[in-house]
Amino acid sequence: MSVAAADAFVEAELTERRHGFRSRWYRTPAFVAGIVIVGTVLGLAILAPVIAPYDPTKQDLQNILQNPSGKHWLGTDQLGRDVWSRMLYAARIDLRVGFLAVLLPFLIGTTLGAIAGYYGRFGDTIISRLAEIVVAFPFYVLVIAMVFVLGPGTRNIYLAVTAVGWVSYMRIIRGEVLVQKRQEYTLAAQAAGLSNARIIIRHLIPNVITQAIVFAMSDIVLDILLIVTLGYLGLGIQPPTPDWGTMIADGQTFLTVKWQLSTIPGMAVVITGLGLSLIGDGLADLLRPE
Amino acid sequence: MDLPAYVARRLLQMVPVAVGVTILVFFMIHLVPGDPARTMLGTHATPQRVALLHKEWGLDKSLPVQYERFMSRLVHGDLGDSLFYRVPARQLIVDRLPVTLWLIIYGTGLSILIALPLAAVAASRRDAVRDQVVRVVPLVGLGFPSFWVGIMLLLAFALNSGRFFPVGGYGHGFSGHLRAMFLPALTVAIAIAPILIRSLRASLLNVLESDYITTARAKGLPERHVLVRHALRNAVISTVAVLGVNIGYLVGGTLVIEQVYALPGVGQLMINSIFQRDFPVVQGVTLVFAILVVLVYLITDIVHSLLDPRVRFE
Numbered sequence: 001m002s003v004a005a006a007d008a009f010v011e012a013e014l015t016e017r018r019h020g021f022r023s024r025w026y027r028t029p030a031f032v033a034g035i036v037i038v039g040t041v042l043g044l045a046i047l048a049p050v051i052a053p054y055d056p057t058k059q060d061l062q063n064i065l066q067n068p069s070g071k072h073w074l075g076t077d078q079l080g081r082d083v084w085s086r087m088l089y090a091a092r093i094d095l096r097v098g099f100l101a102v103l104l105p106f107l108i109g110t111t112l113g114a115i116a117g118y119y120g121r122f123g124d125t126i127i128s129r130l131a132e133i134v135v136a137f138p139f140y141v142l143v144i145a146m147v148f149v150l151g152p153g154t155r156n157i158y159l160a161v162t163a164v165g166w167v168s169y170m171r172i173i174r175g176e177v178l179v180q181k182r183q184e185y186t187l188a189a190q191a192a193g194l195s196n197a198r199i200i201i202r203h204l205i206p207n208v209i210t211q212a213i214v215f216a217m218s219d220i221v222l223d224i225l226l227i228v229t230l231g232y233l234g235l236g237i238q239p240p241t242p243d244w245g246t247m248i249a250d251g252q253t254f255l256t257v258k259w260q261l262s263t264i265p266g267m268a269v270v271i272t273g274l275g276l277s278l279i280g281d282g283l284a285d286l287l288r289p290e
Numbered sequence: 291m292d293l294p295a296y297v298a299r300r301l302l303q304m305v306p307v308a309v310g311v312t313i314l315v316f317f318m319i320h321l322v323p324g325d326p327a328r329t330m331l332g333t334h335a336t337p338q339r340v341a342l343l344h345k346e347w348g349l350d351k352s353l354p355v356q357y358e359r360f361m362s363r364l365v366h367g368d369l370g371d372s373l374f375y376r377v378p379a380r381q382l383i384v385d386r387l388p389v390t391l392w393l394i395i396y397g398t399g400l401s402i403l404i405a406l407p408l409a410a411v412a413a414s415r416r417d418a419v420r421d422q423v424v425r426v427v428p429l430v431g432l433g434f435p436s437f438w439v440g441i442m443l444l445l446a447f448a449l450n451s452g453r454f455f456p457v458g459g460y461g462h463g464f465s466g467h468l469r470a471m472f473l474p475a476l477t478v479a480i481a482i483a484p485i486l487i488r489s490l491r492a493s494l495l496n497v498l499e500s501d502y503i504t505t506a507r508a509k510g511l512p513e514r515h516v517l518v519r520h521a522l523r524n525a526v527i528s529t530v531a532v533l534g535v536n537i538g539y540l541v542g543g544t545l546v547i548e549q550v551y552a553l554p555g556v557g558q559l560m561i562n563s564i565f566q567r568d569f570p571v572v573q574g575v576t577l578v579f580a581i582l583v584v585l586v587y588l589i590t591d592i593v594h595s596l597l598d599p600r601v602r603f604e
Contacts, residue, residue: 129306129307129310130310132306132307132310133307133310133311133314134314135538136307136310136311136538136580136583136584136587137311137314137538137576137579137580137583138538138539138540138541138542138543138545138579138580138583139538139539139542140539140542140543140545140546141541141542141545141560141575141576141579141580142542142576144545144560144561144564145318145560145572145573145576146321148564148572149318149319149321149322150321150322150323151323218432221432221433225433225435228435228438229435229436229437229546232435232437232546232549233546233549233561234565235564245435248435248437248438248441252441252550255441255444255445255449256449256450259445262438262441262445263442263445265438266435266438266441266442269433269434269435269438270430270433270434270435270438271433272433273430273432273433273434274429274430274433276433277429277430277432277433278429281429
């Protein structure tokens with residue numbers, strides 16, 4: 001089989017799958033519900049500067065700890081800042097960090113997983129051992145320890161998440177590649193004399209990437225939980241930038257008098273997480289080969 | 291392979307991981323931007339104090355020599371001295387370990403109590419309403435920030451009208467611990483129950499399709515009997531493995547939950563030490579947590595091999 005023919009063979013199969021995806025996605029209720037939820041939250045986050053009624057960091061010490069009213073939809077916090085405006089701006093930063101934080105682990109984990117799975121031998125041993133060492137540490141403990149030594153700030157959060165997060169993608173892709181490299185289309189590509197790099201990038205990756213994409217959805221949820229948790233502990237997004245985690249932590253002091261201060265940001269996290277999980281579940285259904 | 295041989299082989303496999311863990315923890319200090327001693331002591335430290343710490347931590351020596359010193363101290367159980375409390379870090383950690391272990395074990399127990407019946411109810415009739423309801427639990431549950439769940443539980447059961455449980459603390463005596471740690475343990479359980487429910491339901495559905503279940507039903511055994519005595523036993527096996535894999539997440543989660551409930555555990559020690567810039571304690575806690583997780587992996591593997599001896603022969 002010529003190089004072009006080998007590529008075309010796989011390409012045809014992929015187009016069919018993509019076409020199937022296009023015609024079926026709106027008939028998967030979980031997926032649609034997820035898209036609607038995440039779309040709404042994302043929309044509110046992007047439009048925050050337009051729709052937020054107040055500056056999220058502007059203090060009004062005359063009007064602290066107000067109940068929800070026409071003026072302040074969700075009331076005000078201990079410094080008289082408008083909670084609704086802070087919620088919107090917090091969504092911006094928490095979602096941005098959550099989405100961006102999966103990119104590097106995804107890329108690094110997929111690359112290493114493909115190398116470990118396809119070539120095996122020495123590289124596989126090194127990569128798999130390294131993964132075993134990383135997962136020996138509890139996720140939160142390692143990330144928090146790294147943020148401690150590197151110092152706070154979103155750049156260091158990305159670094160810490162990448163150092164830990166690549167392992168899951170590596171394991172998923174490695175396992176899938178181990179199966180796929182014994183399939184006939186891979187053997188055919190090898191027999192046709194395609195280079196290993198071409199086989200991995202053009203033929204194997206498109207066939208194994210769906211699992212990693214589905215996992216990425218729940219990984220975004222985990223990363224958002226992480227950012228919020230770091231914020232709660234005072235190690236994440238630093239004040240005065242609003243973040244759901246710090247809002248929950250600040251509200252905890254006033255739990256007996258203003259329960260909504262801690263409750264509302266938590267609900268936002270739960271709703272966002274639900275939306276992403278629904279998308280992940282729907283994707284898993286849709287991308288499953290028949 | 292008999293059990294002792296299996297355990298011995300697993301212990302041997304742990305050696306490279308354990309060495310790797312110590313190397314990673316050792317390198318933590320070298321990730322600190324700038325001069326670690328100065329960063330930890332703060333801007334007001336005298337040059338003498340910084341020099342002293344340099345000498346104490348051996349930062350003036352080469353990396354292999356530093357690692358050798360680190361390891362020789364470690365095998366003697368020396369994790370260095372706390373910069374803040376001026377006592378051995380080991381002492382601080384050992385004092386607080388029981389609280390964290392209590393929380394982990396109590397929480398795991400509660401999570402099994404929650405997950406088993408729910409999964410059984412769901413799997414007993416596939417796609418029925420009750421199955422659909424249970425299937426939603428993991429979807430929603432995985433997105434809960436555990437510290438927020440803790441605060442909500444406090445709000446519902448420890449503050450205002452419903453003061454059933456203490457707001458924080460560890461309690462005295464066994465029954466005191468049971469009561470005081472109920473809400474924290476429930477928080478831990480809510481965090482991992484969704485994962486358990488998902489895996490247990492899937493493996494139950496799998497097991498229920500096997501021939502021996504059909505035989506049991508054909509014999510005329512009541513469905514309850516079939517589910518509890520026959521199916522659940524085999525379905526639990528794969529869930530033990532899932533629990534083992536997620537234990538790292540669980541152990542890490544206790545860090546935050548201890549903070550919410552003001553429990554004097556290792557996690558709280560770590561967070562406090564971070565704010566006190568007490569490097570040796572943070573390093574020590576990180577190492578202890580990793581050791582804890584590796585041990586739990588070992589224990590779950592052994593339990594797995596007891597429940598299903600076939601894994602020993604793979």
